[in-house]
Protein backbone atom coordinates (compact mmCIF):
# COMPACT_ATOMS: atom_id res chain seq x y z
CA UNK A 1 0.00 0.00 0.00
CA UNK A 2 2.73 2.52 1.08
CA UNK A 3 1.43 5.76 -0.40
CA UNK A 4 -1.96 4.38 -1.32
CA UNK A 5 -4.87 4.89 1.04
CA UNK A 6 -7.27 2.86 -1.09
CA UNK A 7 -6.68 0.19 -3.71
CA UNK A 8 -9.58 -1.23 -5.69
CA UNK A 9 -8.90 -4.34 -7.74
CA UNK A 10 -11.40 -5.78 -10.17
CA UNK A 11 -14.28 -4.11 -8.38
CA UNK A 12 -17.77 -4.77 -9.70
CA UNK A 13 -21.21 -3.97 -8.36
CA UNK A 14 -24.82 -4.64 -9.35
CA UNK A 15 -28.13 -3.26 -8.17
CA UNK A 16 -30.60 -6.14 -8.56
CA UNK A 17 -29.71 -7.35 -12.05
CA UNK A 18 -28.19 -4.15 -13.38
CA UNK A 19 -24.38 -4.19 -13.36
CA UNK A 20 -23.39 -0.59 -12.62
CA UNK A 21 -19.63 -0.96 -11.99
CA UNK A 22 -17.49 -3.25 -14.13
CA UNK A 23 -14.00 -4.38 -13.13
CA UNK A 24 -12.76 -1.12 -11.69
CA UNK A 25 -9.03 -0.88 -10.90
CA UNK A 26 -7.95 2.32 -9.18
CA UNK A 27 -5.60 3.59 -6.49
CA UNK A 28 -6.13 6.56 -4.21
CA UNK A 29 -2.82 8.00 -3.05
CA UNK A 30 -2.46 10.19 -0.04
CA UNK A 31 -2.52 14.00 -0.14
CA UNK A 32 -4.01 14.30 -3.61
CA UNK A 33 -7.30 15.40 -5.11
CA UNK A 34 -9.11 12.71 -7.11
CA UNK A 35 -12.28 13.24 -9.04
CA UNK A 36 -14.67 10.65 -10.39
CA UNK A 37 -16.11 12.27 -13.46
CA UNK A 38 -18.82 11.15 -15.83
CA UNK A 39 -22.37 11.55 -17.08
CA UNK A 40 -25.49 11.07 -14.99
CA UNK A 41 -26.09 7.39 -14.21
CA UNK A 42 -22.52 6.34 -15.01
CA UNK A 43 -21.99 4.99 -11.47
CA UNK A 44 -20.05 7.84 -9.81
CA UNK A 45 -22.00 7.89 -6.54
CA UNK A 46 -21.99 4.11 -6.32
CA UNK A 47 -18.20 3.98 -6.76
CA UNK A 48 -17.73 6.78 -4.22
CA UNK A 49 -19.89 4.97 -1.67
CA UNK A 50 -17.96 1.73 -2.15
CA UNK A 51 -14.60 3.49 -1.72
CA UNK A 52 -16.01 5.14 1.42
CA UNK A 53 -17.15 1.70 2.68
CA UNK A 54 -20.79 2.76 2.76
CA UNK A 55 -21.73 0.00 0.30
CA UNK A 56 -20.22 -3.38 1.09
CA UNK A 57 -21.72 -6.04 -1.16
CA UNK A 58 -19.37 -5.48 -4.11
CA UNK A 59 -17.26 -8.12 -5.76
CA UNK A 60 -13.50 -7.78 -6.21
CA UNK A 61 -10.96 -6.52 -3.72
CA UNK A 62 -10.80 -3.30 -1.76
CA UNK A 63 -7.74 -2.59 0.41
CA UNK A 64 -8.03 0.37 2.73
CA UNK A 65 -5.54 1.95 5.11
CA UNK A 66 -7.64 2.71 8.18
CA UNK A 67 -5.13 5.05 9.80
CA UNK A 68 -6.79 8.03 8.14
CA UNK A 69 -9.73 9.86 9.68
CA UNK A 70 -12.41 9.92 7.03
CA UNK A 71 -15.32 12.25 6.47
CA UNK A 72 -18.13 12.77 3.97
CA UNK A 73 -19.55 15.84 2.32
CA UNK A 74 -22.82 14.94 0.70
CA UNK A 75 -25.53 17.04 -0.92
CA UNK A 76 -27.41 16.80 2.32
CA UNK A 77 -25.13 18.58 4.74
CA UNK A 78 -25.35 16.38 7.87
CA UNK A 79 -25.35 19.30 10.30
CA UNK A 80 -27.31 18.71 13.50
CA UNK A 81 -30.28 21.05 13.46
CA UNK A 82 -30.62 21.36 17.23
CA UNK A 83 -27.06 22.64 17.69
CA UNK A 84 -25.55 26.01 16.80
CA UNK A 85 -23.04 26.18 13.99
CA UNK A 86 -20.20 26.50 16.46
CA UNK A 87 -21.33 23.50 18.49
CA UNK A 88 -21.74 21.45 15.31
CA UNK A 89 -18.10 22.12 14.46
CA UNK A 90 -16.84 21.60 18.00
CA UNK A 91 -18.62 18.26 18.36
CA UNK A 92 -17.26 16.95 15.08
CA UNK A 93 -13.74 17.49 16.43
CA UNK A 94 -14.43 16.02 19.86
CA UNK A 95 -15.95 12.88 18.34
CA UNK A 96 -12.62 12.29 16.57
CA UNK A 97 -10.60 12.98 19.71
CA UNK A 98 -9.38 16.38 18.51
CA UNK A 99 -9.46 19.45 20.78
CA UNK A 100 -8.51 22.60 18.89
CA UNK A 101 -10.94 25.48 19.29
CA UNK A 102 -8.57 28.06 17.83
CA UNK A 103 -8.49 26.12 14.55
CA UNK A 104 -12.28 26.28 14.35
CA UNK A 105 -12.30 30.02 15.02
CA UNK A 106 -9.49 30.71 12.53
CA UNK A 107 -11.02 28.82 9.67
CA UNK A 108 -14.47 30.31 10.34
CA UNK A 109 -12.97 33.79 10.20
CA UNK A 110 -11.03 33.03 7.03
CA UNK A 111 -14.14 31.74 5.30
CA UNK A 112 -16.20 34.67 6.49
CA UNK A 113 -18.70 32.62 8.47
CA UNK A 114 -17.60 33.43 12.02
CA UNK A 115 -20.55 35.82 12.29
CA UNK A 116 -22.86 32.79 11.86
CA UNK A 117 -21.47 30.85 14.81
CA UNK A 118 -24.50 31.18 17.10
CA UNK A 119 -27.13 30.42 14.46
CA UNK A 120 -28.83 27.10 13.80
CA UNK A 121 -28.11 25.30 10.50
CA UNK A 122 -31.58 25.95 9.07
CA UNK A 123 -31.02 29.69 9.53
CA UNK A 124 -28.26 29.61 6.90
CA UNK A 125 -28.33 29.77 3.12
CA UNK A 126 -27.43 26.64 1.13
CA UNK A 127 -24.03 28.08 0.24
CA UNK A 128 -23.32 28.96 3.88
CA UNK A 129 -24.42 25.50 5.02
CA UNK A 130 -22.10 23.90 2.46
CA UNK A 131 -19.19 26.02 3.69
CA UNK A 132 -19.89 25.02 7.31
CA UNK A 133 -20.22 21.35 6.32
CA UNK A 134 -16.87 21.66 4.56
CA UNK A 135 -15.25 23.24 7.63
CA UNK A 136 -16.71 20.46 9.77
CA UNK A 137 -14.99 17.92 7.56
CA UNK A 138 -11.67 19.64 7.14
CA UNK A 139 -11.09 20.23 10.87
CA UNK A 140 -11.59 16.60 11.79
CA UNK A 141 -10.54 14.42 8.83
CA UNK A 142 -7.71 13.77 6.42
CA UNK A 143 -9.57 11.68 3.82
CA UNK A 144 -12.77 13.28 2.59
CA UNK A 145 -15.38 11.93 0.16
CA UNK A 146 -17.53 14.45 -1.69
CA UNK A 147 -20.71 13.63 -3.58
CA UNK A 148 -21.52 16.38 -6.11
CA UNK A 149 -20.44 19.14 -3.72
CA UNK A 150 -21.38 21.97 -6.07
CA UNK A 151 -24.61 20.66 -7.56
CA UNK A 152 -26.99 22.57 -5.27
CA UNK A 153 -24.98 25.81 -5.38
CA UNK A 154 -25.24 28.76 -7.73
CA UNK A 155 -22.21 29.59 -9.83
CA UNK A 156 -20.69 32.08 -7.39
CA UNK A 157 -21.06 29.82 -4.34
CA UNK A 158 -19.81 26.84 -6.33
CA UNK A 159 -16.67 28.69 -7.40
CA UNK A 160 -16.11 29.86 -3.84
CA UNK A 161 -16.41 26.31 -2.50
CA UNK A 162 -13.99 25.00 -5.13
CA UNK A 163 -11.46 27.72 -4.16
CA UNK A 164 -11.83 26.72 -0.52
CA UNK A 165 -11.37 23.02 -1.34
CA UNK A 166 -8.16 23.81 -3.16
CA UNK A 167 -6.88 26.17 -0.48
CA UNK A 168 -7.29 23.61 2.29
CA UNK A 169 -6.10 20.57 0.36
CA UNK A 170 -2.60 20.45 1.90
CA UNK A 171 -2.08 17.14 3.71
CA UNK A 172 -5.61 16.09 2.75
CA UNK A 173 -6.92 13.49 0.36
CA UNK A 174 -10.16 14.22 -1.48
CA UNK A 175 -12.26 11.85 -3.57
CA UNK A 176 -14.93 13.85 -5.40
CA UNK A 177 -17.82 12.45 -7.48
CA UNK A 178 -18.88 15.22 -9.82
CA UNK A 179 -19.88 16.32 -13.27
CA UNK A 180 -18.69 19.87 -12.62
CA UNK A 181 -16.00 20.81 -15.18
CA UNK A 182 -14.46 23.29 -12.73
CA UNK A 183 -13.58 20.54 -10.25
CA UNK A 184 -11.52 18.84 -12.94
CA UNK A 185 -9.22 21.87 -12.88
CA UNK A 186 -8.25 21.41 -9.22
CA UNK A 187 -7.88 17.62 -9.46
CA UNK A 188 -4.52 15.83 -9.50
CA UNK A 189 -6.13 12.82 -11.07
CA UNK A 190 -9.43 12.30 -12.85
CA UNK A 191 -11.18 8.94 -13.23
CA UNK A 192 -13.53 9.08 -16.22
CA UNK A 193 -16.45 6.77 -15.67
CA UNK A 194 -18.79 5.81 -18.45
CA UNK A 195 -21.45 3.17 -18.08
CA UNK A 196 -19.66 1.62 -15.12
CA UNK A 197 -16.25 1.43 -16.78
CA UNK A 198 -13.15 3.59 -16.12
CA UNK A 199 -11.96 4.93 -19.45
Ligand SMILES: Nc1ncnc2c1ncn2[C@@H]1O[C@H](COP(=O)(O)OP(=O)(O)OP(=O)(O)O)[C@@H](O)[C@H]1O
Pocket residue numbers: 015016020038039040041042043044045046047177179
Ligand atom coordinates in the same frame (compact mmCIF):
# COMPACT_ATOMS: atom_id res chain seq x y z
N1 LIG B 1 -30.53 2.13 -4.90
C1 LIG B 1 -30.54 1.81 -6.19
N2 LIG B 1 -31.24 0.76 -6.66
C2 LIG B 1 -31.24 0.41 -7.95
N3 LIG B 1 -30.53 1.05 -8.91
C3 LIG B 1 -29.81 2.13 -8.51
C4 LIG B 1 -29.77 2.58 -7.13
N4 LIG B 1 -28.96 3.66 -7.06
C5 LIG B 1 -28.53 3.90 -8.31
N5 LIG B 1 -29.02 2.99 -9.19
C6 LIG B 1 -28.72 2.90 -10.64
O1 LIG B 1 -27.32 2.67 -10.79
C7 LIG B 1 -26.78 3.45 -11.85
C8 LIG B 1 -25.63 4.30 -11.32
O2 LIG B 1 -26.13 5.25 -10.39
P1 LIG B 1 -25.19 6.30 -9.65
O3 LIG B 1 -26.04 7.08 -8.70
O4 LIG B 1 -24.01 5.61 -9.12
O5 LIG B 1 -24.76 7.23 -10.89
P2 LIG B 1 -24.12 8.70 -10.92
O6 LIG B 1 -23.08 8.67 -11.97
O7 LIG B 1 -23.70 9.09 -9.55
O8 LIG B 1 -25.36 9.57 -11.38
P3 LIG B 1 -25.75 11.11 -11.08
O9 LIG B 1 -24.66 11.95 -11.71
O10 LIG B 1 -27.06 11.26 -11.79
O11 LIG B 1 -25.84 11.25 -9.60
C9 LIG B 1 -27.95 4.23 -12.43
O12 LIG B 1 -28.41 3.56 -13.56
C10 LIG B 1 -28.99 4.22 -11.33
O13 LIG B 1 -30.28 4.27 -11.88
